[in-house]
Amino acid sequence: MxxxxxxxxxxxxxxxxxxxxxxxxxxxxxxxxxxxxxxxxxxxxxxxxxxxxxxxxxxxxxxxxxxxxxxxxxxxxxxxxxxxxxxxxxxxxxxxxxxxxxxxxxxxxxxxxxxxxxxxxxxxxxxxxxxxxxxxxxxxxxxxxxxxxxxxxxxxxxxxxxxxxxxxxxxxxxxxxxxxxxxxxxxxxxxxxxxxxxxxxxxxxxxxxxxxxxxxxxxxxxxxxxxxELLVSHRRIVGAHEGDDPVPELDGHHVVEVRRTGRQVTAMIRPTADLDIDWDVAEPTLEELLLSYLRSPDAPALFTPGARPAAGAGAAR
Amino acid sequence: MTTGTLTPARPRRVLHGVSWVGYRQERTALAVAAAVLLAVCGWLLFLGSTISDYVTAHHIQGCNVVYFPPECQGSGSGLAEGLDQKWQLMVLATGWLLAALPPALGLFLGAPLLAREFETGTYRLAWTQSVSRRRWLAARLGIPLAVTLVGSTVLATVSTWWVHVVEGRFAVPGYYHWFTWMSRATSGPAMVGFCVVSVAIGAATGLVVRRVVAAMAVTAALTAAVRLLVDHFRFVLLPAKQAVAAAHVTVLQPSGRTPLVGVGHLETGAPLESYTLGNGYLTADGLRIPLANDWINTLPDGTAVCPSEPAQCIAHHSEIVQAYSDYQPPSAEWPMLWTEAGISLVVAAALTAFCFVWIRRLR
The missing domain is CATH 3.40.50.300 (P-loop containing nucleotide triphosphate hydrolases)
Structure with missing residues (x-):
């Protein structure tokens, strides 16, 4: 069958x-x-x-x-x-x-x-x-x-x-x-x-x-x-930012993970609106996406539609 | 190996489905057990017929080295002693071997049966196939138990004959009478019961303990405990008989000049080869005065002398009218063996049922 x-x-x-x-x-x-x-x-x-x-x-x-x-x-x-x-x-x-x-x-x-x-x-x-x-x-x-x-x-x-x-x-x-x-x-x-x-x-x-x-x-x-669906909804962005203070470019988006090496900032985000920034923006690979979630245990859980049981499906939509 | 498909038109074999898997896993153990069974049976037949030939050739059928009966006086007793010396060690060793077989089955066939599945994790292979845990367990337990039942029946048939050949003919206390421990543990249905219950104890222990070596150790202890239990209740269905005889009892004079003739058994008229459970005196009012043993000092007129203990005997000596024995007659042998087998099989069935309940609870 x-x-x-x-x-x-x-x-x-x-x-x-x-x-x-x-x-x-x-x-x-x-x-x-x-x-x-x-x-x-x-x-x-x-x-x-x-x-x-x-x-x-x-x-x-x-x-x-x-x-x-x-x-x-x-x-x-x-x-x-x-x-x-x-x-x-x-x-x-x-x-x-x-x-x-x-x-x-x-x-x-x-x-x-x-x-x-x-x-x-x-x-x-x-x-x-x-x-x-x-x-x-x-x-x-x-x-x-x-x-x-x-x-x-x-x-x-x-x-x-x-x-x-x-x-x-x-x-x-x-x-x-x-x-x-x-x-x-x-x-x-x-x-x-x-x-x-x-x-x-x-x-x-x-x-x-x-x-x-x-x-x-x-x-x-x-x-x-x-x-x-997960890959489409996420973006891996790379840009420059001085200091340890919050990065303004990330405001308003769901941030999964932010990593800093010197001036360089790499972030995994789920954009809520069109990204109109000067940074290097790319759709992540599955490996990059999974690693970001694995490295940030505090990021909120995310379900794509249909990945939740029927009773919770309405809420997930 | 052919690579053709074996799908629908496959001939049905005797062992198929989960029983084949159960059989295949125990094949080696069962083959070893069968080889041991054959070797032991062969040895029993050889030694038994050698002894039996000697007895027939020298016409000492009625001789018994435990209590030389009258027909065994003179040369007969010499021949009987000669036989005893010739094979005594062999008979002793064979008795121990037979007594050790059921526990060995429990340790080497029963205990690893399920414990190995858990120790090596293969239960997870078995439990994720299409058959239910219960059917798997039925096959894993059913095959060894059925083979044990059949094999031990063959062994018991031979060993019963063997026990009757050697009983009373050798200075091996376990084989003195039908009720001494080697005789009763290694003949008739009792042998079958002990084999089956040992395997069941081993399997149930393995299911709970889940480690082969630990399961073997626990099985050894549990088997010993169950054997003692079964032994303790072997006459539970057989009310003891009582034999009585008239008795006159006196007490030793304080002067110590009572003319004793010597020591003898308390005579109550219980049949020969009875298993005595207790002796004592009865007063006219029916008071029972048990004695520590049945060796009694007597006077020349046959009057028995009260032992210093119990004090009851001395206090009531003038009222004593009868001596009694509580005993099991020789005819109790087979009912006793069946009782032992029955208790063993009930315990085995209970343990098997326990396995089925336990495996449902396991998660």
């Missing part, structure tokens, strides 16, 4: 979002790992999940994969709770440490995938493994980290999920394989209309891959929405 890739503006379509969090929270002991989390990931999107260590990225993934249950609020997968048989079939999860059974061979691991998933696509799984020149009879325990990642990815994609959750999937893969595997995931996702939520520390890696982004900081949503 395939899902039409929705138009970015079509966020109020009847299709339930692939992932939706409403007031979602989870406490470990006495510390909130995730708190008051509201966001919406429309189906068919490839969403980057970004945040510093301990921001709640893995917690969010585990909640979506039904490995954890929310302590507050709710999380929905295609409109329903993650624990239902249907949600279980439609969701695939690749954890940070890529757990696999070390004593099974690659072929047996894929067979386990077949035995445990009714919609299994053996051909797709084998294709991914074969691209890495992996022997089907090799024991998983003897594989390198990168090879294990490949097998784990084959297992996740062989399931033919509608929602693919990838938690730092390529952290131990060499640059060549990284590019190849990214391309593979993208191709599979586009071909099948799979929604992908992928977390990564390598921001450059997300550029050109993601059309949606979710930034978490300190267990809360900092930024969520369509990448193009």
């Amino acid at each position: 395939s899902h039409p890739i929705p138009d970015p503006a079509d966020h109020l379509a009847d299709d339930p979002p692939a992932l939706e969090a409403i007031g979602l929270g989870l406490k470990y002991r006495r510390q909130w790992a995730l708190r008051d989390c509201d966001f919406r990931l429309p189906a068919g999107r490839i969403c980057g999940l970004v945040g510093p260590n301990g921001a709640g990225k893995s917690t969010l993934m585990s909640l979506a994969a039904h490995l954890l249950t929310p302590g507050a609020g709710e999380i929905k997968v295609f409109g329903g709770p993650p624990g239902t048989p249907a949600a279980r079939r439609r969701t695939a999860f690749l954890g940070q440490d890529k757990p696999l059974y070390p004593r099974l061979t690659v072929a047996e691991t894929l067979r386990a995938g077949h035995e445990l998933n009714p919609g299994w696509d053996q051909e797709a799984a084998e294709r991914i493994v074969r691209h890495g020149n992996l022997s089907m009879s090799a024991r998983v325990g003897g594989l390198s980290g990168g090879q294990r990642t490949r097998v784990a990815l084959a297992l996740a994609l062989g399931k033919r999920p509608d929602l693919l959750l990838l938690d730092e999937p390529l952290s131990d893969v060499d640059p060549v394989a990284r590019q190849e595997l990214t391309g593979l995931v993208l191709a599979e996702a586009v071909e099948n209309g799979t929604t992908v939520l992928i977390s990564s520390h390598v921001l450059a890696e997300l550029d050109g891959v993601c059309d949606y982004v979710l930034v978490l900081g300190d267990g809360r949503v900092r930024l969520a929405g369509d990448v193009d």
Whole structure:
């Protein structure tokens, strides 16, 4: 089955979002790992999940994969709770440490995938493994980290999920394989209309891959929405200004971040009106935008239309 | 490896779906367990038939080294002692081996079963496939428990025969009678029950403790505790029988010149090979005076002498009319074994149910 890739503006379509969090929270002991989390990931999107260590990225993934249950609020997968048989079939999860059974061979691991998933696509799984020149009879325990990642990815994609959750999937893969595997995931996702939520520390890696982004900081949503809309609405401006006093040129705009090196001032802003200044103004790259938000934990959270749950959609518009 | 698709037309195998995964993960452990089972059964059959051949060849079937019966006097007793000396150590070691098998199953098959999944994080792989946690758990527990049930039944069949071959023929206290610990722990349904409950204890512990080595340690302690518990309640469904015989009791004269003939068992007429639970005297009013042991000093006319303790015996000696024994007759052997098995299986079922409740709560 395939899902039409929705138009970015079509966020109020009847299709339930692939992932939706409403007031979602989870406490470990006495510390909130995730708190008051509201966001919406429309189906068919490839969403980057970004945040510093301990921001709640893995917690969010585990909640979506039904490995954890929310302590507050709710999380929905295609409109329903993650624990239902249907949600279980439609969701695939690749954890940070890529757990696999070390004593099974690659072929047996894929067979386990077949035995445990009714919609299994053996051909797709084998294709991914074969691209890495992996022997089907090799024991998983003897594989390198990168090879294990490949097998784990084959297992996740062989399931033919509608929602693919990838938690730092390529952290131990060499640059060549990284590019190849990214391309593979993208191709599979586009071909099948799979929604992908992928977390990564390598921001450059997300550029050109993601059309949606979710930034978490300190267990809360900092930024969520369509990448193009976010980039269009932000400006990276560079100019000169003496001293440490406020920069008048920034007045009236939403300022995300201001950095000064000597006389030079670099700022990430969300202009509220036309920028009519003498500074160097450019649309930021995704990496620049994400870095600005990550470096300024006090900047107010921003959602593009449709990136908030239905109840809050009116307010977000 | 063929690369063809294995989609719809795949033949259905006996093990498919989550059961195949459960089987595949325990394949090595189950193969080792099966090899141990075969080796132990082979050894029991070999040693048992060697002993049995000796007994038949020398016509000492009725001989018993615990209490040489009359038919075992003379050369018979020499032959019986010869047999004892020949194989005593082997029989002792085999008894310990058999007694150690159920706890070993719990430690090496049961404890790592779920603990390893948590220790290596593979439970997250299993729980994010299309099957529910409950079906996964059913397969992970069901296969080892079913194999244990079948395997231990085979073992119990052989070991029951073995116990009957060696019982009472060797100076191995655990094998003196049907009720001594090696005999009752390693024969009949009790053996099956202990194997199954040990695996269940190991699995449930692993689910809670989540670390293999720690789970093994806790399993060892819990298995010992459950074994003691099961042992304690082995006669719970079997009311003890009481045998009584007339008795005349006196007390030692302060002069110390009472003509004692010696020491003998308190005679109550309980059948041979009974398991004595307690002895004592009864007064005409029905007062029970339990004795610390059944060794009694007697006078030449058969009158028993009250031991210095309990004081009750001395105080009431003139009113005592009967001696009694509370005992379990030899016919209680199989009901006892079934009771042990029953308690073990109930505990195993409760632990399995606990696993299903616990896994739902886990987050």
